[in-house]
Amino acid sequence: MEKKTTVILLLVCQDTVGIVSNLSSFIYNNGGCIVDSDFHNDHQHGFFLGRIEWFLDGFKIERENIREKVKELCDPYNGKWSLHFSDTPIKVAIWCSKQDHCVLDLLWRNQAKELGNAEISVILSNHTDLKPKVASFGIPFITLPMNKENKPEVEQKQIELMREYNIDVIVLAKYMQILSDNLVDTLGKDNRTVINIHHSFLPAFIGAKPYHQAHKRGVKIIGATAHFVTAQLDAGPIIEQDVVRISHRDTVNDLVRKGKDLERIVLARALRLHLLHKVLTYENKTVVFE
Known part of the structure; x- marks a missing residue:
């Protein structure tokens, strides 16, 4: 059985209200199916760290355009983010x-x-x-x-x-x-x-x-x-x-x-x-x- 390609987003930024909701809504609103998500809040230092993964199949945004849309989503948090595709060697x-x-x-x-x-x-x-x-x-x-x-x-x-x-x-x-x-x-x-x-x-x-x-x-x-x-x-x-x-x-x-x-x-x-x-x-x- 061929393994489906997934998209993986990593985000590290200052913690603020609504990050998880915004990330999840972005995927849901574009027809994505989340397969894994994990988040950590370092309350002592005020950091948010998150990883969210979803199937590429069925996602409404074309693969070549996802990075630009994720940039628009993550840049306002003024942190570090990276995007990966599971089929990329x-x-x-x-x-x-x-x-x-x-x-x-x-x-x-x-x-x-x-x-x-x-x-x-x-x-x-x-x-x-x-x-x-x-x-x-x-x-x-x-x-x-x-x-x-x-x-x-x-x-x-x-x-x-x-x-x-x-x-x-x-x-x-x-x-x-x-x-x-x-x-x-x-x-x-x-x-x-x-x-x-x-x-x-x-x-x-x-x-x-x-x-x-x-x-x-x-x-x-x-x-x-x-x-x-x-x-x-x-x-x-x-x-x-x-x-x-x-x-x-x-x-x-x-x-x-x-x-x-x-x-x-x-x-x-x-x-x-x-x-x-x-x-x-x-x-x-x-x-x-x-």
């Missing part, structure tokens, strides 16, 4: 290094159609280690070796490749490099979203070797965090997290092994939620409509 780039667990997991899930309407277009790495492991997926694998001296040139090439492949979302699947402020800023200006998986339960154990830090501290749980990338290291809005219990018997290697399982799951969940347009950001936080 979202082009994804995976950036990686030597570790394979997150990369292979995402490729398998995408092959099984678990990641929504994702189109993984290219894999970038600063090492060649994973090239033979991902060859069977038929996705271009580009190696850009990086060191302190050539980092600016490599990052410029990365920017050019993202433009060449028309990438919407970049996934740092254990990329193990800190993105420069210039790279983060340029990708943002190009409207490319960057999602990272960090191997700790942020904000604890920021930076390198968090499992070593956790073991030294004697914690009883470890976690993994998927977040949007900002210029500040490991401090972007958090999309998804999970934890697993550990004990005094666990070595650092045990923590790494358990952590890898979490990293796979957390990154896949976060990416899928974003690709389904279920994540809204504000005040360096997220609202996730699951």
Whole structure:
């Protein structure tokens, strides 16, 4: 059975009376059938966050004109809004290094159609280690070796490749490099979203070797965090997290092994939620409509 195309509207703005009514009336008055809606009011900071989805089939406004009509509807709220169509492929780039667990997991899930309407277009790495492991997926694998001296040139090439492949979302699947402020800023200006998986339960154990830090501290749980990338290291809005219990018997290697399982799951969940347009950001936080 062919899945019907839907239209998805996301809105973040200052809270005011009548927003839900206006959004719903707009769809109803134009013959639309709402299939999902979810809203959140942050009363402390005065924010409204909403997601509303309806069938394109039967909607009176032609597809090519919907964006302009939604602009007229949402602009008066002086917030941020975006419009999406469920049948539009979202082009994804995976950036990686030597570790394979997150990369292979995402490729398998995408092959099984678990990641929504994702189109993984290219894999970038600063090492060649994973090239033979991902060859069977038929996705271009580009190696850009990086060191302190050539980092600016490599990052410029990365920017050019993202433009060449028309990438919407970049996934740092254990990329193990800190993105420069210039790279983060340029990708943002190009409207490319960057999602990272960090191997700790942020904000604890920021930076390198968090499992070593956790073991030294004697914690009883470890976690993994998927977040949007900002210029500040490991401090972007958090999309998804999970934890697993550990004990005094666990070595650092045990923590790494358990952590890898979490990293796979957390990154896949976060990416899928974003690709389904279920994540809204504000005040360096997220609202996730699951």
